[in-house]
Each structure stands twice: as C-alpha cells, then as structure tokens.
Amino acid sequence: MQYDYVIVGAGSGGCALAGRLAEQCPDATIALVEAGPHTERNLFVNMPLGVAAVVPFRRKTNYGYLTTPQPGLGGRRGYQPRGRGFGGSSAINAMVYTRGHPLDYDDWARLGCDGWAFGDVLPYFRRAEGNERGADALHGADGPLSVSNLRFQNPFSHRFVNAAVEAGFPRNDDFNGPQQEGVGFYQVTQRDGQRWSVARAYIYGRARPNLHTIADAAVLRVVFDGKRAKGVEVMRGGLTETIEARAEVVLSAGTFNSPQLLMCSGIGPADHLRALGIPVLHDAAEVGRNLTDHVDFTINKRVSSAQTIGFSLRGFAKMVPGFVSYWRSGRGMLTSNVAEAGGFLKSRPTLDRPDLQLHFCTALVDDHNRHMHWGHGYSLHVCVLRPHSRGAVTLASSDAREAPVIDPAFLSDPRDLDLLVEGVRLSRRILDAPSLALCGGRELYTRHGQTDAELRATIAAHADTIYHPVSTCRMGGDEGSVVDTQLRVRGVTGLRVVDASVMPTLIGGNTNAPTVMIGERAADFIAATRRATPRQALAGEPVRVT
Numbered sequence: 280m281q282y283d284y285v286i287v288g289a290g291s292g293g294c295a296l297a298g299r300l301a302e303q304c305p306d307a308t309i310a311l312v313e314a315g316p317h318t319e320r321n322l323f324v325n326m327p328l329g330v331a332a333v334v335p336f337r338r339k340t341n342y343g344y345l346t347t348p349q350p351g352l353g354g355r356r357g358y359q360p361r362g363r364g365f366g367g368s369s370a371i372n373a374m375v376y377t378r379g380h381p382l383d384y385d386d387w388a389r390l391g392c393d394g395w396a397f398g399d400v401l402p403y404f405r406r407a408e409g410n411e412r413g414a415d416a417l418h419g420a421d422g423p424l425s426v427s428n429l430r431f432q433n434p435f436s437h438r439f440v441n442a443a444v445e446a447g448f449p450r451n452d453d454f455n456g457p458q459q460e461g462v463g464f465y466q467v468t469q470r471d472g473q474r475w476s477v478a479r480a481y482i483y484g485r486a487r488p489n490l491h492t493i494a495d496a497a498v499l500r501v502v503f504d505g506k507r508a509k510g511v512e513v514m515r516g517g518l519t520e521t522i523e524a525r526a527e528v529v530l531s532a533g534t535f536n537s538p539q540l541l542m543c544s545g546i547g548p549a550d551h552l553r554a555l556g557i558p559v560l561h562d563a564a565e566v567g568r569n570l571t572d573h574v575d576f577t578i579n580k581r582v583s584s585a586q587t588i589g590f591s592l593r594g595f596a597k598m599v600p601g602f603v604s605y606w607r608s609g610r611g612m613l614t615s616n617v618a619e620a621g622g623f624l625k626s627r628p629t630l631d632r633p634d635l636q637l638h639f640c641t642a643l644v645d646d647h648n649r650h651m652h653w654g655h656g657y658s659l660h661v662c663v664l665r666p667h668s669r670g671a672v673t674l675a676s677s678d679a680r681e682a683p684v685i686d687p688a689f690l691s692d693p694r695d696l697d698l699l700v701e702g703v704r705l706s707r708r709i710l711d712a713p714s715l716a717l718c719g720g721r722e723l724y725t726r727h728g729q730t731d732a733e734l735r736a737t738i739a740a741h742a743d744t745i746y747h748p749v750s751t752c753r754m755g756g757d758e759g760s761v762v763d764t765q766l767r768v769r770g771v772t773g774l775r776v777v778d779a780s781v782m783p784t785l786i787g788g789n790t791n792a793p794t795v796m797i798g799e800r801a802a803d804f805i806a807a808t809r810r811a812t813p814r815q816a817l818a819g820e821p822v823r824v825t
C-alpha cells in the first residue's frame with residue numbers, strides 16, 4: 280500500500296492532523312493507522328459517564344500502563360491509562376476543555392520555539408473550537424471540536440463552587456477567557472450530551488475520499504531509505520506488511536509510544552538502542568527524556584447523601600431513569616463527566632499565574648476508581664501545574680507491541696511535594712467552608728490537624744498522575760531537541776512527531792485541547808511543505824522534505 284502521508288496513531292494529535300490535512304490537500308492520499316479499534320459505536324466511549332468504566336481497567340480501548348516503582352510515592356507503581364483506538368486518549372478522558380495559561384506558550388517561544396507564543400497558537404485553538412457559547416476574541420464557534428456547558432450539574436458541584444467562593448477564591452465561568460484564576464464549572468468536549476472525542480470531531484461522519492483509516496494495526500517501526508523515512512512496518516491480523524509514504528511519515532502515537540517508536544526505528548540514545556540490539560540510525564539523546572506529568576493528590580470524602588454517584592441501592596435506582604433520559608434526549612446524570620467543576624489557584628498571590636489546579640469529582644474516585652467503595656462521597660483533586668520533576672520513557676524490548684518502561688519520577692524534585700502540601704491546605708479551606716462543611720462526611724485518608732510530616736506521608740501513599748504526560752519528544756530551536764519548531768525529527772528527513780510528546784514544557788491545564796492545536800498547526804506546516812514541493816517529486820520520485 281502506498282500513500283502520500285502515513286500518520287501513526289489516531290489520538291488527539293493524529294485525528295486533528297489527518298482530518299485537517301485531508302481537507303487542505305484534497306490531491307494527497309493519507310493513511311491514518313491505529314493500533315486499536317474504531318470507537319464510533321462504543322457506548323462506554325460515547326456516553327460521558329462511561330469514563331468511570333473505561334479508565335480504571337486495561338482493556339481494548341485502554342493500554343492501562345503501569346510505571347516503574349516510584350520512590351517519591353513510597354515505592355508504588357503509578358497507573359497510566361492511555362486511550363487505544365480512534366480518538367486515542369480523547370476517547371477515554373474526562374472531557375475537560377482547558378488550554379493552559381497564555382504565559383505557558385510565551386514560555387515556549389522564550390525557550391526557542393519561534394512561532395509558538397500565545398499570539399501564534401491562539402488562531403489554531405479558535406480554528407479547532409466549536410464552542411456553543413459562540414465566538415469572541417479568545418474562542419471559536421465553528422471548529423470541529425465541540426465545546427459545551429455540562430448538561431447535568433450535580434448539586435455537590437454547586438456546593439463545591441459556592442464553598443470555594445466562601446473560602447475567598449474568585450468565581451470564574453470561563454477558564455479559557457481573559458483570566459484563568461478562579462473556581463467554577465468546566466466546559467466539556469461534548470455535543471448533545473455525547474462525548475466529542477477528537478475522532479468524532481475530525482474523522483467520523485465526514486466523507487473524505489483521500490483519507491483512509493486503518494484500525495487494529497500496530498506499527499512496529501518506521502522504515503527508512505538511508506535517512507529518509509519511506510513508510511512504516513505494521514502488524515495487522517497476525518501479518519507484517521509495509522505501508523509506504525511518498526511524502527512523509529508522522530508519528531502521533533502519544534507521549535509514551537511516539538518515543539518508543541522512534542527508538543524501535545533506531546532514533547534515540549545510542550547506548551540504550553545498542554543494548555537492545557537496535558541498529559542506530561541517529562543518536563538522539565533526548566528521545567524519551569524530559570517526561571513531565573501533573574502529579575495529583577485527592578481528598579476523598581464519604582457522605583451520607585446519595586446525590587453523588589455511588590454504589591448503593593438508592594444509587595442503582597437512580598441509574599434507571601438516568602439511562603432513559605440519556606437515551607431519549609442526551610440529558611441527565613449519564614452526561615456528567617464526573618469532574619464537573621474545579622479551578623486554578625495561586626499558592627502565593629504574587630505569582631503571575633495559577634500554579635495549582637482543582638478537579639471536583641462527584642464520586643468517591645479512589646486510586647483512579649480502581650479501589651471501589653460501597654456508598655457515596657466526593658473527591659477533590661489538586662495537582663501541581665508546572666512540576667519540576669522530570670522522568671523518562673525507555674524501551675523494555677525492541678518490539679513496539681510491548682509496553683515501554685515509564686518512569687515519571689514523581690516528586691523526585693522536593694519543590695513538587697512542597698507545593699502539593701500547599702495545595703492540600705488550600706483545598707481544605709474549601710472543604711471547611713459552610714456550603715460543603717454543612718454536608719458533613721468523613722475523609723478516607725486525610726484528616727484535620729495533620730502535621731506537615733503526616734500529610735507528606737499521606738501524599739506519598741496516595742498521589743499519582745492526573746493524566747497529562749508530555750515532552751518526551753521535546754520541540755525546540757536547539758540541536759538537542761528531538762523535533763524542530765515545525766515538528767520535523769532532527770537527524771532524518773520525511774518524519775515528524777505530532778502529539779503531546781512534542782510540548783517543550785507542560786502547560787498549566789488539561790492537555791487535550793493543546794494537543795489538538797498542535798495537530799492543527801502541523802496540518803498547516805505539512806500543507807505548506809507540499810505546496811513548496813516540485814510537482815514531479817509528488818508524482819513518484821522520493822520527496823525531499825527539508
């Protein structure tokens with residue numbers, strides 16, 4: 280099989296790129312190759328509350344990775360769910376639509392990523408966004424990624440927002456508006472009460488004859504002609520085949536699997552590759568390095584009210600009308616994303632932007648919902664927005680179908696634990712404010728009056744990811760970076776990386792929308808390269824992409 284472009288991975292970055300590129304280059308053929316299944320008809324993916332079922336377990340649509348034992352977490356292995364199938368992680372995520380702080384992108388530009396300051400990326404956020412609130416200077420209304428207000432808001436989420444205001448935090452109804460700081464309800468990537476994964480947004484329901492989707496096909500490595508990428512080797516239905524790319528190969532396999540595929544293809548730290556018997560094509564020390572993720576701690580509180588989602592006879596009884604309402608009109612409790620409300624706080628008022636994020640969940644979400652409890656409750660997550668700890672992704676095997684070794688090195692930099700302690704103390708102010716305090720309840724692992732040392736031990740025993748790993752194929756203007764500022768892999772030609780792994784630093788917010796923005800920008804880069812490429816090269820001769 281031969282195409283002009285072969286995109287590996289139909290996640291947030293890959294779907295946005297494939298859909299937009301197909302539209303911009305109608306004369307180009309594109310293959311979007313995905314290891315997992317199609318998700319168009321998957322009830323647990325489409326129904327927002329299905330998030331509670333798809334995240335906790337390794338399954339066909341979730342890699343359910345484990346990290347290496349984390350010294351900062353008392354030696355525990357962290358859990359890293361990652362979407363598998365069309366939509367990638369956007370098919371299993373919590374649908375929260377935030378972009379990070381404008382200054383985060385200005386930082387990218389300052390670090391050498393010319394053309395990636397907030398003013399440069401805002402048009403791409405707007406182009407992607409289909410916000411039901413309408414367009415303004417910061418928002419788009421006509422883009423494919425539907426952004427909606429929640430159709431169902433649990434009374435406890437309202438209590439959380441009221442309590443936070445009582446505790447002195449500002450109310451914010453638009454975290455992507457002129458000010459990020461404050462507390463309120465999140466907007467979500469949903470349309471008509473359905474999850475709007477990036478596959479739904481850019482791929483499904485759009486007839487594009489030049490875009491060919493290939494499901495259940497695991498890419499094993501990139502194939503090269505000298506140093507020029509010319510296709511990918513794929514395992515499908517037990518058979519290995521090569522899909523050729525006349526113009527470019529793009530890796531959009533995500534923060535764990537894009538560096539894995541680069542290394543399996545001979546691009547990475549030479550010593551590590553040699554140790555696994557992989558011939559070195561290009562010695563790139565930073566492939567897999569700089570892994571950064573939002574480390575998060577949750578205060579779980581059990582309450583007697585059955586208004587939150589929980590396991591009880593009253594809870595089960597509510598599910599039946601909930602299902603009917605969802606089925607008939609796309610409304611009701613099953614359209615909840617669980618993490619309905621939250622906010623961005625500053626640990627010190629003098630900071631130029633918030634350094635902590637809250638997610639308020641209307642259920643007892645303990646250990647990614649892997650530890651289930653009988654009864655009802657709520658959970659207040661707090662995470663460190665710009666952690667200093669840096670981890671790495673390395674190979675366990677030269678076979679890309681095996682899980683890579685994931686070491687986020689959580690809390691290896693003591694500043695992250697110090698800030699998380701601050702975050703828990705700020706969160707407690709909200710829990711103690713009248714609107715929530717009057718509901719009573721009992722905390723599962725934390726308690727009032729804990730000393731600093733006790734709180735640090737509790738954090739080490741329970742903290743983990745809130746699912747935003749980035750930076751393992753860092754973009755930069757410097758030679759040490761894995762990709763340049765047009766996302767081209769350094770040291771070879773005809774190969775780009777387009778997903779969350781290229782972020783030079785972790786932005787202060789949720790990472791789906793920024794990854795879609797990266798996919799949108801990449802489509803422009805690739806279309807511009809195509810326009811600049813001589814016609815005869817497009818007709819069959821190898822295309823030299825500079």
Ligand SMILES: Cc1cc2nc3c(=O)[nH]c(=O)nc-3n(C[C@H](O)[C@H](O)[C@H](O)COP(=O)(O)OP(=O)(O)OC[C@H]3O[C@@H](n4cnc5c(N)ncnc54)[C@H](O)[C@@H]3O)c2cc1C
Binds near residue numbers: 313
């Ligand atoms: C549980 C969870 C909750 C989250 N909640 C939110 C949220 O509420 N809001 C938000 O903004 N962000 C959230 N995120 C983060 C966000 O969804 C991700 O940052 C984003 O989807 C990453 O996009 P990506 O393109 O980098 O990778 P992914 O979307 O993960 O896509 C990678 C794709 O590549 C495929 N692939 C991998 N290896 C291969 C191979 N060898 N061959 C072929 N295909 C391959 C995978 O199967 C996958 O489909 C959450 C993530 C998770 C896991």
